[in-house]
Structure formats: structure tokens, C-alpha cells
Amino acid sequence: xxxxxxxxxxxxxxxxxxxxxxxxxxxxxxxxxxxxxxxxxxxxxxxxxxxxxxxxxxxxxxxxxxxxxxxxxxxxxxxxxxxxxxxxxxxxxxxxxxxxxxxxxxxxxxxxxxxxxxxxxxxxxxxxxxxxxxxxxxxxxxxxxxxxxxxxxxxxxxxxxxxxxxxxxxxxxxxxxxxxx
Amino acid sequence: xxxxxxxxxxxxxxxxxxxxxxxxxxxxxxxxxxxxxxxxxxxxxxxxxxxxxxxxxxxxxxxxxxxxxxxxxxxxxxxxxxxxxxxxxxxxxxxxxxxxxxxxxxxxxxxxxxxxxxxxxxxxxxxxxxxxxxxxxxxxxxxxxxxxxxxxxxxxxxxxxxxxxxxxxxxxxxxxxxxxxxxxxxxxxxxxxxxxxxxxxxxxxxxxxxxxxxxxxxxxxxxxxxxxxxxxxxxxxxxxxxxxxxxxxxxxxxxxxxxxxxxxxxxxxxxxxxxxxxxxxxxxxxxxxxxxxxxxxxxxxxxxxxxxxxxxxxxxxxxxxxxxxxxxxxxxxxxxxxxxxxxxxxxxxxxxxxxxxxxxxxxxxxxxxxxxxxxxxxxxxxxxxxxxxxxxxxxxxxxxxxxxxxxxxxxxxxxxxxxxxxxxxxxxxxxxxxxxxxxxxxxxxxxxxxxxxxxxxxxxxxxxxxxxxxxxxxxxxxxx
Numbered sequence: 001x002x003x004x005x006x007x008x009x010x011x012x013x014x015x016x017x018x019x020x021x022x023x024x025x026x027x028x029x030x031x032x033x034x035x036x037x038x039x040x041x042x043x044x045x046x047x048x049x050x051x052x053x054x055x056x057x058x059x060x061x062x063x064x065x066x067x068x069x070x071x072x073x074x075x076x077x078x079x080x081x082x083x084x085x086x087x088x089x090x091x092x093x094x095x096x097x098x099x100x101x102x103x104x105x106x107x108x109x110x111x112x113x114x115x116x117x118x119x120x121x122x123x124x125x126x127x128x129x130x131x132x133x134x135x136x137x138x139x140x141x142x143x144x145x146x147x148x149x150x151x152x153x154x155x156x157x158x159x160x161x162x163x164x165x166x167x168x169x170x171x172x173x174x175x176x177x178x179x180x181x
Numbered sequence: 182x183x184x185x186x187x188x189x190x191x192x193x194x195x196x197x198x199x200x201x202x203x204x205x206x207x208x209x210x211x212x213x214x215x216x217x218x219x220x221x222x223x224x225x226x227x228x229x230x231x232x233x234x235x236x237x238x239x240x241x242x243x244x245x246x247x248x249x250x251x252x253x254x255x256x257x258x259x260x261x262x263x264x265x266x267x268x269x270x271x272x273x274x275x276x277x278x279x280x281x282x283x284x285x286x287x288x289x290x291x292x293x294x295x296x297x298x299x300x301x302x303x304x305x306x307x308x309x310x311x312x313x314x315x316x317x318x319x320x321x322x323x324x325x326x327x328x329x330x331x332x333x334x335x336x337x338x339x340x341x342x343x344x345x346x347x348x349x350x351x352x353x354x355x356x357x358x359x360x361x362x363x364x365x366x367x368x369x370x371x372x373x374x375x376x377x378x379x380x381x382x383x384x385x386x387x388x389x390x391x392x393x394x395x396x397x398x399x400x401x402x403x404x405x406x407x408x409x410x411x412x413x414x415x416x417x418x419x420x421x422x423x424x425x426x427x428x429x430x431x432x433x434x435x436x437x438x439x440x441x442x443x444x445x446x447x448x449x450x451x452x453x454x455x456x457x458x459x460x461x462x463x464x465x466x467x468x469x470x471x472x473x474x475x476x477x478x479x480x481x482x483x484x485x486x487x488x489x490x491x492x493x494x495x496x497x498x499x500x501x502x503x504x505x506x507x508x509x510x511x512x513x514x515x516x517x518x519x520x521x522x523x524x525x526x527x528x529x530x531x532x533x534x535x536x537x538x539x540x541x542x543x544x545x546x547x548x549x550x551x552x553x554x555x556x557x558x559x560x561x562x563x564x565x566x567x568x569x570x571x572x573x574x575x576x577x578x579x580x581x582x583x584x585x586x587x588x589x590x591x592x593x594x595x596x597x598x599x600x601x602x603x604x605x606x607x608x609x610x611x612x613x614x615x616x617x618x619x620x621x622x623x624x625x626x627x628x629x630x631x632x633x634x635x636x637x638x639x640x641x642x643x644x645x646x647x648x649x650x651x652x653x654x655x656x657x658x659x660x661x
Contacts, residue, residue: 085378
């Protein structure tokens, strides 16, 4: 009998562990924990913006998001007209010059700005990654957003839009879009 | 001691405020000028202008001036000649007597405000110069927004007649170029299936009534079906024709610009299918600017003798391209856009050799309102100024005259900042969520004629200013 106790204890521990794993896998990801990181790209024609990272545990996949205003870079009347414009302006090329759209994009509204969102496969040398490009217009100005991750596109897109919809980022984008006309 | 420091500080602040206040233009203020003089004006019906082209036809001198779309406040200004509101298009002005320009006709353009409407670019060729043109005709080629391009017969400039339309459903149009001796036209267009808003559609317009498409041209990555990064869009080309066999393309506006040097013969006669290899084939060289600058105008000046190099065994003459960026943000909200000179003598290795900007402090231009920085240059190659003087539209710093005889050391020799009028439109920046607006001159484009008159136009609706040189600047041109 005394010999059976360690076996029983081990079984309980194992079952407990398994149920913990199962419970973790079934539960929705914890509230996203975005950490702001340094702008990871070299200087180009536009000033650096803000960059954030969210781990797999919180966002369901490792996701990084980069966003910055491009003042005066949008057609004042037509706004973000088509998917070609998302390809051109959303900064996907900062991550990799080789990318291919997965399908046609969609319209999107963020922080009272209207634009388009599109998913891409990135041509990364070592791993397959996806990117979400977003171009939003406000009068003659543009907010360029690009996210990259190793999850599926829907997962990365959900995480991206959740961050953009947060109060802090919405306020920042609104303030950053103070351009001229 | 503290009182003295306070007094000094207050005085300093007052001086700064006074300088800022004095920089602001007011209606009634005289123009600011050096070695340039106002000869005449036209209000252009308070329409926002783009590139003027001055053409000598018969015994008349006619200015053809493209326009941007209307404004939020006045989308379609009233044409006093018809009494009707008309979307901005093309102004035709008789400038034979530059002191008394006579507005002849407004041809309406595309509905739409600012850069989304109007008919911005205009080029003129005489029928007698075109290989298959009507010898009695004078043809005006104009870009009409997304509606495409049009050719009009303006032999009677007060009564233009539409000849033909080219293209439709384009994403955009802009700064075309037309070779009058061959009829080859480089139309800045946005073909619907291309990935860029502005690329080149090349047409044979030697018979303007029957346009013949030659090819579409752009940068690899812009063509239909491409993937990956999309290169910067085109602003405009200038060709040196069959003799020079070069076309210079300026890409970008205020960001990521570059000069592309293209072999004209390969461009026109090489393989035309828009594959990456075929698009690359005619390119001789591509010279990038800083990512913070674009290339609005690329103006070639081949074979310039350089006095400093006169005794050198090699390189006495240089092939020069003047590159002019376009400022787009009001009140210095971006990196400075200015003028660059490139030595392209060794074409495969073009090199920037000098630059020019108006000193901001000379007029507190960042505080005046509107854009400050360069936009465009004159494009006339008439002997009176070619390779001697260049004129740069510098928005709120007016038009600037540069002595470019030594392009390694360009030097400003004159300027003219027109007065504002009641028609001058405001320019705004957003601060703390509110618009803060100022009124300032916004000299947008400039052109010259063979007589030496300088035509500056104001983007903020003030109109056309016809100028002439005086003093040292006039002497450089050899004008009496």
C-alpha cells in the first residue's frame, strides 16, 4: 500500500498537468500585453513612428506592429483608393521588399479614419511570416500601419485591430495626424 | 540684476515677435524684390494654377496655363466671360503686351478640388513642326485629371477646338512632355492596371488627330501583376529628342526621389511588353536622392562649359541636370525641399555636385504661412536664359533667379515675392485639433519666353505675375 502512494500522486500530478494544458489551450488568450519597442527600421523619408510587440501567450501568435503618420501623402479627396495604394504606402516593404498579397483587401475604419486593410505573405529568408498592411486617411494625411507575425493572418489582423482600437493608440493617432492643408 | 535680465529677455522676445509679425504678408504691402520687377498681372479668374507654357504664334505671345481643381470654399469659380461657374481647367492669356495681359478663354477641366480636379499640365506644338500635323494648326496637349489627356487646336486661342481625347479612367495624370519635332509624347498617367498612380504612357502624336500608342513605361515593380515593394511614382520627364537621345525622368515629390536617365531609342524601339526586364532595358542610370527629397522637375543642360575647368585637359564641359524637389507641407512641416545639380557627364555614375535653397532666416519663411521650399523651375530652353539663369518657384519665397553658369556654385542673383490680394487663399495647419490659417503668396510654377519675360503663377489663387530682370541679373542674360 505504501508503495502505491507515489504512483497515485504521480497520476494526480500528471492529470492535473494535462488539465492545466487543456484548460490553457481552450481559454481565450489573455488580454493582449503590448510592449512598446524601439523603432526597428533605419531612417527613411518619413520620421520614425511607434512600434509594439505582443507575445504568443497574449496574442495567440508573436506579433509586432509599426505605425506612423505620413502627412500630406494622401489624395485629399479620394483617400485610400484601392489595394494598390495599400501595397505602396502601408510600409510592408520596410519588413521585406518581397511580399505578395494573399487576396483582395477590405475597407476598414479605425479612430474615425477610413481606409483599407490587406494581408500579405512575406518573403522572409528563414521562415514563413505574414503581414497585415493598413492605410488610413484623414483629409490629405495618411496613417500607415503594418503588422507582422508568425500566426495565421486572421489572428494577426485581430490583434492588430485590437491594439489600434485601444484608447491610448487612438488618441495618439488622432494627435499625430495634425497636418496641414 | 534680475530686473536687467528680465528686461533683456523681454526685449529679445519682443524682437522675435516683431520679426515674426513683419514676415506675415498683408494686403497692400508692396512686393519684395531684388533685380526683378513686376511688369503685369492677370488674376486668372482666381483659379489655382500649375505649369504655364508661353507660345509665340504669329505676331502674338500666348500663355497657356493649367489649373488645379477648385477650393473647399469655391469649387467652381465663376468665369466672368460666361457668367457661369466652371471647374478649373486651362486659362489662355494673350501676353503680347506683358504690361496688359488679356484673358482670352477658360476651357473647363475636370470637376474636383485641389489636385483631384482641373487640368494641370499643358504643352504646345505648332502643326508645322509636327511631322503629320495640320500646318495651320497650333496644338495644345493638356492633362485632365483622371479623365485622361486632350488635344485642342488653339490656332485661334480665343476659340479653341477639341481635336481628340486620349485615355480614360486613369488613376491620375500630371506633368507631360511633348517633342514637337517628332510628335512623341510622354504622358504621365496612371494606367488602371498599373500599381502606381503615375507612370508613363508613350504616344506618337505626330498626327494629333490620330494618336498611336507606343508603350507603357515605368519602374520594375510598378507594372501590372508585380508583387513586392512598389517604387516611387513618376512626377515628370523631359526628353532631349532624337539628337540627345535621352529622356530624364524625375520620380517622387518630396520623398524617396530619384533621377532616371533613359536611352530614348531603346525606350521607343525596344521590347514593349511591361516585364521587369523590358522596363529595365532602356535605363542607363538611376541616381537616388535622399529619402527626404523628391524630384519634381529634372531639367537637362548638356554640354555646359565650366569656366573653372577651362584649362583642364579633360572634363571642360559637363552634362548637368538640375533637379527641383517639391515642398508639400505648410509651415516647414517636412524636410527642406530645394534645388540640386547633378553632373551626369559619366552617365553610369551621376553625382550631385551642388545645391541651392533660399535662406529661411532671410524672410522668416517658416512662419509666413503656406509652403516654403522649392516646387519647380522654368523649362524653356530658349537661348536667352538656357544654361545661364534658372528660375525657381519657391512658394512663399516667390520666384528666385539663379546664376547657373557655374553649376558647381549656383548663386542667387534676384528674387520677386508678389504681394497678396483679396483673392489669395489661406493655408492652414492643425494645432491642438484646430485649424490655424495664414495667407501668403505660394508661387507654384514659373516659365520664361524668348523675349526674357518671366511668368510666375500663384497656387493660392493670386494669379499670374509677369516679371523682368533688372541690374546684375539682366546683364547675365545679355538683355539690353
